Amino acid sequence: MAGIISLTFAWILAKFVVQCHKQGFFAFTASLVTKPVSMIMKLERSETSRGETIMIKRGVSYLCLCIGLLMLTSCWDRIEIDQRGFVTGIAIDKAEQDEETDSKSSSSKKYVGTYQIITPSGLKGSGGGKEAGGEKGSASEGNAFFNISSTQNSMSSLAAGLAAQTSRAPYFEHLKIIIISAEVAKSENEFADVLDFFLRDNQMRRGIVVLITDGKAKDVLDVKVKNEKYPVAYIESILKNIKYSSFMMPEVRIGDVHEQLLKKDAFAIQKISADKEGISLSLQGSSIFDGTKHKLVGFLSGEETQGLNFMTGQVQGGVVETTINGKFIDLKIDHASRKIKVQNLANDHFKFIIQVNVEGMIGKSISELDLNETETIKKVEEHFQKEIEMESQKTIHTLQKTYKKDAIGLGAFLHQNHYKTWTKVQTDWDQGDQIFSNQVEVEVQAKVKIPEIGIVNENEKTS
Amino acid sequence: MLQKQQPLILNQEANVIHISVSVSENIESIKQYLGAPNDLVIRQFHISMDNHLFAMIGINGLIDIQIINEQVLQPLLLYFSDKACISDEDLFVRIENEILPSFDLQNVQTLDDALLSILSGDTALFVDGFDQVLIIGSRGGESRAVEEPETESLIRGPREGFTEDIRTNTALIRKRLREPNLRFVTYKIGRRSKKEVVIIYIQGIAHSDLIKEVQRRVESIDIDDLNGSGTVEQWISDSFLSPFPIVANTERPDKVSGGLLQGRIAILVDRDPYALILPITFSSNIQSPEDFNQHWLISTVTRVLRMVAAFISTFLPALYIALLEYHHGMIPSKLAFSIAGSREGVPFPAVVEAFAMEGTLELLREAGIRLPKQIGQTIGIVGGLVIGEAAVSAGVVSPIMVIVVAITAIASFSFPSYSFAISLRLVRFGIMVAASVFGLYGIILAYIMINIHFVNLKSFGIPYSTPFAPLFFSDWKDLILRAPVTFLTKRPQMMQTEDVKRADKE
Secondary structure: OHHHHHHHHHHHHHHHHHHHHHHOHHHHHHHHHHOOHHHHHOOOOOOOOOHHHHHHHHHHHHHHHHHHHHHHHOOOOOOOHHHOEEEEEEEEEEOOOOHHHHOOOOOOOOEEEEEEEEOHHHHHHHHHOOOHHHOOHHHHHHHHEEEEEEEEOOHHHHHHHHHOOOOOOEEOOOOOEEEEEHHHHHOOOHHHHHHHHHHHOOOOOOOOEEEEEOOOHHHHHOOOOOOOOOHHHHHHHHHHHHHOOOOEOOOOEHHHHHHHHHOOOOEEEEEEEEOOOOOOEEOEEEEEEOOOOOOEEEEEOHHHHHHHHHHHOOOOOOEEEEEEOOEEEEEEEEEEEEEEEEEEOOOOOEEEEEEEEEEEEEEEOOOOOOOOOHHHHHHHHHHHHHHHHHHHHHHHHHHHHHHOOOOOOHHHHHHHHOHHHHHHHHHHOOOOOOHHHHHEEEEEEEEEEEEEOOOOOOOOOOO | OHHHOOOOOOOOOOOOOEOOOOHHHHHHHHHHHHOOOOOEEEEEEEEOOOOEEEEEEEEOOOEOHHHHHHHHHHHHHHHHHOOOOOOOOOHHHHHHHHHOOOOOEEEEOEHHHHHHHHHHOOEEEEEOOOOOEEEEOOEOOOOOOOOOOOOOOOOOOOOOOOOOOHHHHHHHHHHHOOOOOEEEEEEEEOOOOOEEEEEEEEOOOOOHHHHHHHHHHHHOOOOOOOOOHHHHHHHHOOOOOOOOOOOEEEOOHHHHHHHHHOOOEEEEEOOOOOEEEEOOOHHHHHOOHHHHOOOHHHHHHHHHHHHHHHHHHHHHHHHHHHHHHOOHHHOOHHHHHHHHHHOOOOOOOHHHHHHHHHHHHHHHHHHHHHOOHHHHHHHHHHHHHHHHHHHHHOOOOOHHHHHHHHHHHHHHHOOOOHHHHHHHHHHHHHHHHHHHHHOHHHHHHHHHHHHHHHHHOEEOOEEOOOOOOOOOHHHHHEOOOEOOHHHOOEOOHHHOOOOOEOOOOO
16 A cells, blocks of 8 residues: 555656756746646646546646655554553552662652553453463463553653553553552642643543552552452442442542642542452542642541531432441432531631431331331431431541541632632631631531332331 | 448438338348348248239347237238239338238338338338338347346335336336326437437426436437446436446336436436436435335334444444554543454554455455356355454454454445445545544544535536535435325425425325
């Protein structure tokens, strides 16, 4: 194909040269501009031929020139799909500052980056059971992906460094997850600096999920996975389970993080933790970030995250547990919503009311309750309301007293709805005077509705 | 003899050959013009007491001998067996008016016409003493029966197809339209072959300018022989550079009659079982006569399917190239990994792979057509199974590529219009080149170029992209959506028909 094109091109070039030689270069190029190409190329035989054929011949010669132009571009960015190193996950840790690097700490490398790169041929066999890949966990793992680490000063030099270590250059368009260790996230402004590469580079998508881990980020990528073929796919699947667990935060994409980084509000990012043995992962909990310094201030537990989710209206499903007469009873959440109201803005005392509306069905009941009676349902609903209110208050307490950061978004609410008040307090909201922790009272009013009690009435005859 | 050796070209204004009064002279000159071939049958006989000379001339194999025997020879011989020849003056008129029971009789004045009729399969009756010839319609000879059209078979619909015989073909159309305004305009085209070309339209429906234009173009054909309808199509087409068919061809009389009622014009060529329908638009290519036999929902879905097929057969290999060479990020991750895995170890870039496989497919298709039907299946097995399977297991091409090629092939076979499918095949290769050089950008450029071409293209004055581009909303009822037949009460607006209504509403 290319041969034919280049031959055509060469032929035109030859014509060109010959004509140039005859007429002199400048005269020729001048005539090129003024006359149709075909006239110069002497493509047409006679002057008297019909206008139609002149047009056609002119068209043909232009076409030849255009094809020749194609040679100038010549597929410069063509890369075969099987020559890409698909990076699906990146873990970023702080480099250990010890031993010999101590003396010249300024030049010491700052980050350890771990890339999870897919080995496509390994993915193929293990699913169908054709290969004997499934026999040992490590064997199949080794086939589907490999993790590769490097220690560098920045993310882009990390990419460059790893390109020198792998046969296939890292390719980020299928990057799904960035895991950042608490160590990196804790240092001031470093979090944003690390993410800058992932926001700026043109191979990056804004849908990459950002996760914060309390341990070493590398350990998360090293986890031995069960259902999926590589850890990142495993984590991705867990992320989708937000409909079944309210202990997880909804996924935070790098685009969302970027928005938060541009604002001055505190925010929360999902937390991931791997156990020491590298066998299991958990996405329960969340991490709280400072709005101005953009650094990690601490983590919320699973329960606290549930409270936070209720208050931010991000609950999509999950289970609320409460006790009646010392026995556990569960509510399976169908959907939940919340509404913020401001009750008092005067006298340096802010009172917010967060109304949480939850609808769901009984997930697990106990024998003593006769759910056929409306009274009992009312009672159960009240129990759940109290539970939700209590949990939310716990979260509020942690946020106000321990972290002093407004991750609920009350500040943002003021900003949007009571701008005049906000302009007065915004500098001291969760910085400086700490208005959020000292002068804000939040009341949570939960309203639980149980329209259905499940597909059976009772589990055993009680009376 | 020698000076008359130059070939005779019939019906030239300059030198009309007149019929001689002497029969034997006429026979001599006919023999001379035709070179006395051995399939020329000359029957000379003397009738009645005064031995009046008669001669009948026809060509063996073209004439139906039975007609001649029953309708000419028998009555003539019987009539004159006991009579003396009547006065010379009215003999000819008598034969024509009283004696011959033949249905198709013609009186011809020049030898040119007589020769032409003889060559067409009629029989000429020469009578001594008259410079006229009686032409007795006796066309017969071998011809194919009306069969089911092989290239356009339907599940539900008539099984009749055109044959090579133009009389049969016109009759097939007449049988469908008992319409007094149905017009057959016959031309004898071809300097040497003098083939009959019939322009068919319905007076009062087809736009008169369109009729005139088609007639003008058909009259402008000047060539020794028309190969068939394809040659006519190319002679009268608007643009010879466009790969897209702007004249439809069909073997189905029902399609022709449908087209006529929509205000289109049909052209039949003798010895060709394909009728031409014109003008057509892009949308005609995705419509099949079967659409009107099925429930409207089913037809609509089928048409959507054909649109999708058009897209697939044009763009799929190009998309494959573009996505695999340039835009790996646009493939869903898991699919990308699986494609990358299946391409592991394939030595060629996707472009070469795609061109090789598409080329192989075209070769297979071409080979399959040329071979006798019994061997055709073998080609399918060798091509499909052996080459496909072997190429994959040898690691020369990736399995995904085989899937792409297969889907493309299936999609391109799903068109009711074969000629449109071929042009899409052609365009496909162009788009593949664009994709391999510029990626998706190239595909979009090519797509834009095709669209520009579409809106520029005209079929006998009707823009090819109607009713999309010059917008005729009322025609959308029979476009991709095929509205229930009770809703289709108007003829296509884009055809500018003289009679607009097909039915009065309600």
